């Protein structure tokens with residue numbers, strides 16, 4: 293894997309000629325196909341009060357990790373971005389704390405090689421992608437949306453895990469010490485909260501005892517205007533009391549679909565060169 297400061301973010305990716313049949317992939321969890329890994333990258337703020345692109349319960353986290361995949365039925369990521377079912381991103385919120393995240397440290401430890409925008413290096417210490425995931429991957433939000441970087445095509449199936457991963461203040465400072473291509477500090481590289489524009493957001497709970505959470509809410513049926521932002525919409529789902537039918541049409545997940553609702557991450561162990 294290489295690690296690159298492209299002037300907008302830190303990204304890790306595989307060599308261009310990496311055999312497609314060896315790419316790590318995800319499937320299940322409501323995704324329509326198998327999606328192959330293409331790259332991962334980070335968003336962070338100039339201070340720890342901001343940085344994530346998604347907010348849950350009005351909380352913005354200090355950073356967000358995106359693990360980007362493309363639908364394996366397309367020949368490449370570029371081709372996939374031309375199709376509505378082309379891309380799947382796993383979004384992992386980063387919560388600041390005192391302890392270093394030992395997995396992230398493999399990445400942060402190499403920032404010294406990529407301080408300037410445009411620099412790239414080989415990742416010395418391979419990482420297992422699955423080690424970057426939060427402790428609980430069964431609870432997540434799902435919606436169809438756009439790439440958060442220009443040109444923001446509406447081609448992404450987003451999976452936003454409810455549980456964050458920890459990151460230390462020390463590690464966040466290392467992110468903030470990077471430079472863009474013009475020699476400015478590379479900070480606040482997150483897209484502002486967007487209006488929901490009638491999208492459907494699904495919350496998937498892995499807890500059987502919370503089966504009431506396994507509903508599909510539709511924002512299309514009515515008062516889209518109720519929500520000026522993703523923040524409000526996600527907030528609403530967290531506090532939803534089920535007297536919400538008057539606002540939302542909803543339908544339960546088919547119980548027999550249950551297995552398919554588990555997000556499979558089958559061969560991530562294999563990815564590490």
Ligand SMILES: [Zn+2]
Pocket residue numbers: 333334335358440
């Ligand atoms: Zn991103």
